Amino acid sequence: MSDQGPTAQLVEQCRTRLHEVLPELPRTIAGFRSALERLRGRPIRVVVGDPGDLALPTGLWLQLRHRDIVWVDRRTSPMHQVVIIGHEFGHMVCGHEPQPVDGKELTGPLPAFADQQLGLSAAHITAIMGRCSDLRSWLGRADCGSGEQEQEAEVTGRLIAEHLLAELGGGLADLLGEP
Numbered sequence: 001m002s003d004q005g006p007t008a009q010l011v012e013q014c015r016t017r018l019h020e021v022l023p024e025l026p027r028t029i030a031g032f033r034s035a036l037e038r039l040r041g042r043p044i045r046v047v048v049g050d051p052g053d054l055a056l057p058t059g060l061w062l063q064l065r066h067r068d069i070v071w072v073d074r075r076t077s078p079m080h081q082v083v084i085i086g087h088e089f090g091h092m093v094c095g096h097e098p099q100p101v102d103g104k105e106l107t108g109p110l111p112a113f114a115d116q117q118l119g120l121s122a123a124h125i126t127a128i129m130g131r132c133s134d135l136r137s138w139l140g141r142a143d144c145g146s147g148e149q150e151q152e153a154e155v156t157g158r159l160i161a162e163h164l165l166a167e168l169g170g171g172l173a174d175l176l177g178e179p
């Protein structure tokens with residue numbers, strides 16, 4: 001592939017799937033979160049936090065036994081935060097599952113992150129989706145999410161972000177605010 005950007009066909013596939021999974025597209029992040037909670041049958045928490053000195057990707061999807069956490073780096077711009085949240089939600093819309101992990105064996109900054117940012121032990125984390133290069137070092141193996149899945153999530157996430165930004169009346173702060 002000479003062009004690294006998504007093809008028109010991929011964009012169309014992702015658009016069709018998004019409207020199949022969520023026929024009434026929510027108008028806010030909280031609305032998407034609720035719709036995806038119903039779809040997945042488990043609570044989803046969106047956490048915007050500052051990782052401090054920890055080397056983390058700007059967005060992560062962490063699966064715990066009975067709930068999901070989408071974490072976003074607070075130091076990115078509000079616009080970028082919407083795109084990052086859209087990307088992680090995009091994985092869920094596409095039916096991707098994060099990489100299963102044994103939280104007890106996690107290395108790198110993950111245990112400190114779980115403790116400081118989320119107030120939970122890394123042992124509670126059962127699966128992770130994040131940028132591949134970071135995951136490799138934490139999981140100690142190479143089989144992280146495929147490039148195809150990342151591209152689907154990226155396209156779907158951008159469709160979600162575009163939709164949210166088009167619906168925007170009250171400013172980005174309203175969009176990012178948790179109900």
Ligand SMILES: [Zn+2]
Pocket residue numbers: 087091129130131150153
């Ligand atoms: Zn991703």
